[in-house]
Amino acid sequence: xxxxxxxxxxxxxxxxxxxxxxxxxxxxxxxxxxxxxxxxxxxxxxxxxxxxxxxxxxxxxxxxxxxxxxxxxxxxxxxxxxxxxxxxxxxxxxxxxxxxxxxxxxxxxxxxxxxxxxxxxxxxxxxxxxxxxxxxxxxxxxxxxxxxxxxxxxxxxxxx
Amino acid sequence: xxxxxxxxxxxxxxxxxxxxxxxxxxxxxxxxxxxxxxxxxxxxxxxxxxxxxxxxxxxxxxxxxxxxxxxxxxxxxxxxxxxxxxxxxxxxxxxxxxxxxxxxxxxxxxxxxxxxxxxxxxxxxxxxxxxxxxxxxxxxxxxxxxxxxxxxxxxxxxxx
DNA sequence: CTTAATGCAAAGGCTTTGCAGAGAC
DNA sequence: GTCTCTGCAAAGCCTTTGCATTAAG
Numbered sequence: 001x002x003x004x005x006x007x008x009x010x011x012x013x014x015x016x017x018x019x020x021x022x023x024x025x026x027x028x029x030x031x032x033x034x035x036x037x038x039x040x041x042x043x044x045x046x047x048x049x050x051x052x053x054x055x056x057x058x059x060x061x062x063x064x065x066x067x068x069x070x071x072x073x074x075x076x077x078x079x080x081x082x083x084x085x086x087x088x089x090x091x092x093x094x095x096x097x098x099x100x101x102x103x104x105x106x107x108x109x110x111x112x113x114x115x116x117x118x119x120x121x122x123x124x125x126x127x128x129x130x131x132x133x134x135x136x137x138x139x140x141x142x143x144x145x146x147x148x149x150x151x152x153x154x155x156x157x158x159x160x
Numbered sequence: 161x162x163x164x165x166x167x168x169x170x171x172x173x174x175x176x177x178x179x180x181x182x183x184x185x186x187x188x189x190x191x192x193x194x195x196x197x198x199x200x201x202x203x204x205x206x207x208x209x210x211x212x213x214x215x216x217x218x219x220x221x222x223x224x225x226x227x228x229x230x231x232x233x234x235x236x237x238x239x240x241x242x243x244x245x246x247x248x249x250x251x252x253x254x255x256x257x258x259x260x261x262x263x264x265x266x267x268x269x270x271x272x273x274x275x276x277x278x279x280x281x282x283x284x285x286x287x288x289x290x291x292x293x294x295x296x297x298x299x300x301x302x303x304x305x306x307x308x309x310x311x312x313x314x315x316x317x318x319x320x
Numbered sequence: 321c322t323t324a325a326t327g328c329a330a331a332g333g334c335t336t337t338g339c340a341g342a343g344a345c
Numbered sequence: 346g347t348c349t350c351t352g353c354a355a356a357g358c359c360t361t362t363g364c365a366t367t368a369a370g
Contacts, residue, residue, distance in 0.1 A: 040343090040350065059335080074352040079335060093258070099360090100334060101258050113297070116304055128293035135284060137273070137312050144276055144311035151304035152297050200325065200368085219360080234327040239360060259335090260359060 022052045035088040042066075042073045046081050050091060050105040056121040058100050096121065096149050111148035124150065182212045195248040202226075202233045206241050210251060210265040216281040218260050256281065256309050271308035284310065 023031075028047040032039040039047075049065040050057065057065075059079050066073045073081075082103050085091045094102040096114050102121065109126035129148070137143060183191075188207040192199040209225040210217065217225075219239050226233045233241075242263050245251045254262040256274050262281065269286035289308070297303060 038344095038349080042351070076336085076353075077351055080351085083336095095256055095258050098253070098255050098261050111294075115301075122298075124295060128295070130290070130292045131308070132290045132292075133288035134271075134310065135288070137310070138282070138314070141273075141275075141312040141314045144313050147307070147309040147311065148291070149307040149309075150294065150297070151307065152301040153304055154298070154301045198324075198369095202326070236328075236361085237326055240326085243361095 020052065020054060023048050031090065035085075035090045037084060037088055037090065042077050043081050043084075045072055046078065047085070047090070050085075050103070054105055056094060056102045056104050058102055060100075062103070094121065095147075111150070113150050113152055116151050116153050118154075124148070180212065180214060183208050191250065195245075195250045197244065197248055197250065202237050203241050203244075205232055206238065207245070207250070210245075210263070214265055216254060216262045216264050218262055220260075222263070254281065255307075271310070273310050273312055276311050276313050278314075284308070 025044050025048070028044050028051060029039040031051070032043060032047060037043060045066050046062060049062060053065075059075075059082055062082060063073070063075055063078045066078065082091070086093045086103065089107070090105075092104045092107060094104050094112070096102065096112065097119055106123065111124040111126055111129060113122040113124060114120075115122075131146065131148070134146075185204050185208070188204050188211060189199040191211070192203060192207060197203060205226050206222060209222060213225075219235075219242055222242060223233070223235055223238045226238065242251070246253045246263065249267070250265075252264045252267060254264050254272065256262065256272065257279055264281075266283065271284040271286055271289065273282040273284060274280075275282075291306065291308070294306075
């Protein structure tokens with residue numbers, strides 16, 4: 001009866017989307033400062049990878065991307081930096097895979113398709129989507145955001 | 161600059177909701193069989209706790225509930241059983257807290273408020289909610305479900 | 321007797337943390 | 346010189362797994 005293991009979650013869209021743009025150090029430096037973040041070398045490196053690619057990244061993904069040539073940023077710093085970025089509203093945390101957190105540099109309103117087999121995330125532009133009939137928040141509560149995750153499965157993926 | 165630790169996620173609504181009902185062994189036994197699950201003593205115990213309370217439970221919550229008098233179910237069995245129940249569609253897995261998975265015995269269509277400070281989940285009845293404008297699924301993909309999580313924060317919770 | 325389920329303890333994976341060393345002003 | 350950041354290694358937490366034991370028919 002063994003239950004299936006948690007999803008593989010291959011993640012990391014290496015393919016840059018159409019709006020990909022390589023940010024300069026100065027550009028991301030300004031973005032960091034705008035969010036009250038001291039733009040150190042490591043933080044700038046991480047932000048450059050995130051914003052130049054615009055995908056969905058696990059901490060491990062970011063670690064690899066930043067260190068693909070020579071080691072430049074430690075794992076601890078990657079984790080701390082991603083947490084800091086999310087806290088300051090520079091990127092978004094995605095809680096959708098039970099085994100790890102993903103980070104999304106796309107801060108425009110959008111939702112996600114989630115392939116439960118591969119763990120792959122795909123954006124859904126929120127502009128066309130309307131959600132009506134949600135009850136009011138509990139008294140005094142402040143909205144942080146609405147996450148919509150459309151979980152789906154692609155059948156008959158060849159087993160080899 | 162230290163980032164805040166992950167949410168406390170106290171979880172576990174001990175208060176049974178209005179539709180609470182204490183299920184008998186036979187009743188949950190039938191539910192398990194209906195889902196192709198062999199109703200062993202441990203599985204029945206776990207299912208009784210889940211369905212009689214109807215909250216949102218971490219594996220740890222379930223472990224405590226089932227073993228509050230004398231130890232009856234091991235942690236491994238709790239994990240395996242919750243995974244099995246979810247796989248067979250008896251309960252639902254909620255991926256909403258970055259630190260752990262919650263399980264929800266409420267299988268009627270519904271969404272969730274998530275208090276990002278306390279980690280507490282509250283149901284949103286899906287009947288009144290309409291979501292329109294979602295793009296079609298990728299070709300060949302099969303919908304598994306739509307999760308909506310309204311993240312919110314209650315300000316000014318007394319610090320002591 | 322054979323198959324399935326349980327439980328313990330160990331292993332595994334992701335993330336955080338303590339603390340020393342390096343860097344910035 | 347002081348304050349901040351980084352990085353290593355260790356610790357922590359949740360979850361899964363291996364395997365021997367027990368239960369079920």
